[in-house]
Amino acid sequence: MGYLCDFCGDQRSLVYCRSDAACLCLSCDRNVHSANALSRRHSRTLVCERCNSQPAFVRCVDEKISLCQNCDWLGHGTSPSSSTHKRQSINCYSGCPSAAEFSSIWSFFLDIPSMGEACEQELGLMSINENSNKNAWASPEGQNVSGSAEVTDLPSKGKSWAGTSSVPESSSEPRILDQPPGPANECMPKLYCPGKKVSGIYEDDDLYDDFIMDEVDLQLENYEELFGMALSHSEELFENGGINSLFETKDMSASAGDSHCQGAVAAEGSSAELVNAIQPACSNAASADSMMSTKTEPIVCFTARQSLSNISFSGVTKDSVGDYQDCGASSMLLMGEPPWCPPCPESSLHSANRSNAVMRYKEKKKTRKFEKKVRYASRKARADVRKRVKGRFVKAGDVYDYDPLNQTRSC
DNA sequence: CCCCGAACTTTGCCCACATAATACA
DNA sequence: GATGTATTATGTGGGCAAAGTTCGG
Numbered sequence: 399m400g401y402l403c404d405f406c407g408d409q410r411s412l413v414y415c416r417s418d419a420a421c422l423c424l425s426c427d428r429n430v431h432s433a434n435a436l437s438r439r440h441s442r443t444l445v446c447e448r449c450n451s452q453p454a455f456v457r458c459v460d461e462k463i464s465l466c467q468n469c470d471w472l473g474h475g476t477s478p479s480s481s482t483h484k485r486q487s488i489n490c491y492s493g494c495p496s497a498a499e500f501s502s503i504w505s506f507f508l509d510i511p512s513m514g515e516a517c518e519q520e521l522g523l524m525s526i527n528e529n530s531n532k533n534a535w536a537s538p539e540g541q542n543v544s545g546s547a548e549v550t551d552l553p554s555k556g557k558s559w560a561g562t563s564s565v566p567e568s569s570s571e572p573r574i575l576d577q578p579p580g581p582a583n584e585c586m587p588k589l590y591c592p593g594k595k596v597s598g599i600y601e602d603d604d605l606y607d608d609f610i611m612d613e614v615d616l617q618l619e620n621y622e623e624l625f626g627m628a629l630s631h632s633e634e635l636f637e638n639g640g641i642n643s644l645f646e647t648k649d650m651s652a653s654a655g656d657s658h659c660q661g662a663v664a665a666e667g668s669s670a671e672l673v674n675a676i677q678p679a680c681s682n683a684a685s686a687d688s689m690m691s692t693k694t695e696p697i698v699c700f701t702a703r704q705s706l707s708n709i710s711f712s713g714v715t716k717d718s719v720g721d722y723q724d725c726g727a728s729s730m731l732l733m734g735e736p737p738w739c740p741p742c743p744e745s746s747l748h749s750a751n752r753s754n755a756v757m758r759y760k761e762k763k764k765t766r767k768f769e770k771k772v773r774y775a776s777r778k779a780r781a782d783v784r785k786r787v788k789g790r791f792v793k794a795g796d797v798y799d800y801d802p803l804n805q806t807r808s809c
Numbered sequence: 810c811c812c813c814g815a816a817c818t819t820t821g822c823c824c825a826c827a828t829a830a831t832a833c834a
Numbered sequence: 835g836a837t838g839t840a841t842t843a844t845g846t847g848g849g850c851a852a853a854g855t856t857c858g859g
Contacts, residue, residue, distance in 0.1 A: 774845060780827060781846035789849025790824035800848070818855070823848105830843070 414445045414453035416490075421445050432494045441490040444504075448473070457506055459484040 402421075403411045409423030415431070422430060422442075431440055444454040444464045452466035458474070460483040465473060474483055491503050501507045772778045784791050785798035792798050 772846075774828075777827070777829095777844085777846045779846090781825095781848095784825070784847080786824080786848060788824090789847075791826075791847085793825060796825095802847085813859090814857105815859105816855100816857080818853100820851100820853075822850090822852100826846095828844085830841100832839100832841075834837105834839080 411445050411450065413442045415440050415442045416453060421451065428494050431492075438494065439492050441492050443488055443490045454488050456485045457488050457504075459486060459506070462506070464488060 403409045403423035403426050404420040409425060411421030412424055413422050413427045414420070415422060415427070427442065431438055431442070444457075446452045446454045446466035446469050447463045448465055448469040452468065454464035455467045456470050457464045458470075461473075470485070474485070486506070489503065491500075495503065497507075781791075783803050785794075785796075785802075786792060786800045787796075787798055789800075
């Protein structure tokens with residue numbers, strides 16, 4: 399990734415696609431992401447104008463520059479003078495927005511010289527016809543209408559998510575960025591802690607009042623049919639790094655009963671408000687891989703499409719649930735109760751069912767095959783016939799204790 | 810309920826080498 | 835820009851050791 403478009407190698411890259419881990423010019427962005435419904439859902443954002451390699455996460459109003467989290471910290475976190483710069487979070491988009499629509503997403507859109515030019519050239523005649531589905535266009539990562547939100551504390555010091563595995567967070571609630579980046583990752587867990595009133599996240603959002611996973615029948619018995627349909631899709635998403643579901647905890651049983659803060663939830667819903675309310679925890683977030691590698695903070699990102707009473711989780715399959723190690727997320731899904739939901743009497747009524755569900759889940763997981771994907775069949779073929787000593791390859795001609803071909807030993 | 814040790818399970822590393830990827834002329 | 839050569843990086847599987855987990859006393 400660099401200054402030039404990863405696709406055409408000709409134009410300047412302006413947009414970063416996390417799913418493709420690619421920097422693209424507007425023209426290629428449109429071409430690539432109008433190919434099919436899946437690619438259209440790829441979430442994109444601006445490229446950091448400083449390092450030109452990472453997705454921009456915030457825009458410095460004073461400097462008129464879009465920055466990734468790392469560059470933001472380097473630029474604003476270390477210098478007292480620049481730390482007071484006003485910054486806006488940059489939100490993601492999907493679909494193939496027109497110039498006007500870009501402007502509505504990013505109020506600063508036309509302030510970006512290269513964007514303005516490119517836009518006139520490349521997007522002038524574009525429309526959003528193919529995005530008749532508002533959801534595809536509506537920011538899958540939960541930007542608000544303006545497409546940008548002023549934020550205060552940006553995750554920062556020592557938490558460069560670009561290079562490490564921390565997860566940046568942002569809030570849908572506009573906040574002023576008048577302070578230097580503070581300690582990272584403080585906000586995200588708090589956002590979803592039960593019992594903690596999170597200002598701005600829930601209070602203005604009626605939808606959230608109804609967003610209770612218990613209403614969603616996500617019992618284990620259903621997960622086959624629930625996830626089955628998403629299987630192929632999710633595989634592609636996982637392969638492409640376009641992961642909507644990011645799970646990372648170790649112990650399902652522990653987290654299953656854990657009502658305390660288990661992580662962030664990002665959702666892409668039919669309701670923009672819902673989206674706004676919950677997705678920002680992961681919006682503008684680290685690339686999927688960095689999120690995946692986050693060991694310290696359990697992260698749950700799911701995609702809810704459709705009404706709340708009929709949520710499906712794209713990107714979450716029965717396998718992906720298991721693949722991510724019995725995590726809080728899977729338990730959440732399987733138990734039909736969000737991890738941030740405080741214990742309540744009703745939930746105890748279902749404890750028996752839950753135990754059964756967990757048991758069945760564990761058994762299923764036990765028998766599940768972890769299929770390894772072989773990238774180079776030729777290498778596999780060679781490895782399959784290579785002689786070994788205690789499992790290790792040996793030089794040709796050396797004594798061996800295992801020959802896969804005839805299961806004999808030379809010594 | 811807590812602690813300890815044994816048994817069991819999971820994870821990650823090692824090896825050689827063909828081949829893919831990259832750099833350079 | 836196209837081609838050829840040299841160098842570097844990658845990936846493949848079975849066995850082992852270490853780490854982690856479970857379970858019974």
